[in-house]
Amino acid sequence: MVHLALVVDLSVSVTTPPQRLEDLYQERHLPLLRDLLKWPQAALSLTINSWLLQHWLERGWEAGLQCLRELYDFGKVEMCGTASHHAILPLVPESVAFRQVRRNSRLLQQLLHPEWRPAGFIPPLLGYGHELSRVLQPLGFTWCLADDSAYAALHGTVPGEHIVRCAGLSVLMCSRLWSERLQHLGNFSVTRFTRNHHEELNRWLDGAERGYQVLRVAGDSLDLGVLRKFVETHQQLGNHWLHASQLFDHFPVLEGDVPPGSCTTSVEEFWNGNFFSPWQSQGEAWRLSQQAILGLEVVQDRLDELLTSTTFASATPEQLESLRRLVEWCGELQQ
Numbered sequence: 241m242v243h244l245a246l247v248v249d250l251s252v253s254v255t256t257p258p259q260r261l262e263d264l265y266q267e268r269h270l271p272l273l274r275d276l277l278k279w280p281q282a283a284l285s286l287t288i289n290s291w292l293l294q295h296w297l298e299r300g301w302e303a304g305l306q307c308l309r310e311l312y313d314f315g316k317v318e319m320c321g322t323a324s325h326h327a328i329l330p331l332v333p334e335s336v337a338f339r340q341v342r343r344n345s346r347l348l349q350q351l352l353h354p355e356w357r358p359a360g361f362i363p364p365l366l367g368y369g370h371e372l373s374r375v376l377q378p379l380g381f382t383w384c385l386a387d388d389s390a391y392a393a394l395h396g397t398v399p400g401e402h403i404v405r406c407a408g409l410s411v412l413m414c415s416r417l418w419s420e421r422l423q424h425l426g427n428f429s430v431t432r433f434t435r436n437h438h439e440e441l442n443r444w445l446d447g448a449e450r451g452y453q454v455l456r457v458a459g460d461s462l463d464l465g466v467l468r469k470f471v472e473t474h475q476q477l478g479n480h481w482l483h484a485s486q487l488f489d490h491f492p493v494l495e496g497d498v499p500p501g502s503c504t505t506s507v508e509e510f511w512n513g514n515f516f517s518p519w520q521s522q523g524e525a526w527r528l529s530q531q532a533i534l535g536l537e538v539v540q541d542r543l544d545e546l547l548t549s550t551t552f553a554s555a556t557p558e559q560l561e562s563l564r565r566l567v568e569w570c571g572e573l574q575q
Contacts, residue, residue: 243452243487244481245455247286247454248272250288251362251364270303271464276311279471283481283483289323289324289325291326309352320362321360321381323344324343326364327340327364328367328502328516329341330368330516333533335537337375338379341381345379361385363384363385366385366501368500382410383410383411385414385456386501387501388414388416390515393499393510399413400452401448401491402494403494404498412454412484419455419457421433422470423457426466430466452491454487546566
């Protein structure tokens with residue numbers, strides 16, 4: 241038997257135009273969520289960034305929000321965390337990564353249930369690096385999804401019978417090959433495609449009694465009808481769909497090394513050390529962003545100095561003036 245986990249990623253970049261957001265919601269996201277409610281056993285892992293959720297809230301798109309609540313309440317989907325503003329986390333300071341991950345989790349708690357706690361984390365575009373462990377573990381995450389290409393380049397194969405733990409964090413490998421093929425499922429015979437996938441899985445596992453594979457698809461490219469048929473055909477072939485976190489109930493966790501990379505990193509770029517192309521190549525934007533981050537840290541340090549006990553007990557005119565200037569500066573940024 242092969243255990244399969246499907247991660248559906250609804251997250252989008254903050255640069256997505258408003259009209260595109262509305263088109264995605266009406267034509268892709270809302271129909272998907274409504275359809276999942278009708279599935280007898282959806283068993284999917286779902287992620288959506290809080291920036292997009294906030295847009296739904298502001299636009300009054302309550303139907304999609306209610307679908308998310310019901311899918312969570314009924315146990316049909318596992319809600320995973322991500323970065324609120326779609327940052328490539330290994331490239332930003334840990335303070336920024338921590339803030340984005342925590343912000344995303346807080347909004348999901350408000351939306352789903354105050355006692356919701358994250359288990360899995362889906363980094364934007366599967367941008368994984370060892371430093372994520374220091375961010376995710378304190379926030380309650382037990383596993384992170386990563387693209388399998390860099391791991392295969394380094395080790396020659398991808399684990400299908402155990403889960404890797406690296407730097408104290410369990411890492412599930414997502415099949416790039418079959419995830420990319422799944423994006424184009426509507427162009428093929430779904431039954432033939434699924435049987436080919438089933439046969440390839442058995443060859444890959446080389447006679448093992450059981451194994452697993454994780455697939456990831458973007459929510460803006462799904463054909464709901466063919467996706468459901470893909471899932472049901474695998475069930476008919478004897479394979480079992482489950483939430484990604486449930487893989488830990490079936491497979492052991494072994495220590496190993498997971499190299500950095502993303503779902504866009506080619507093998508050539510990996511060996512050249514360009515783990516996060518094309519984002520690393522944007523030199524001017526990267527330089528300016530680093531300067532902005534350093535500038536904000538200076539402002540935060542100054543605010544910390546002003547939030548002392550004496551500021552509130554016996555504030556000096558100089559302290560009050562400094563606070564006023566900070567307030568004015570923040571107001572200018574909001575305009």
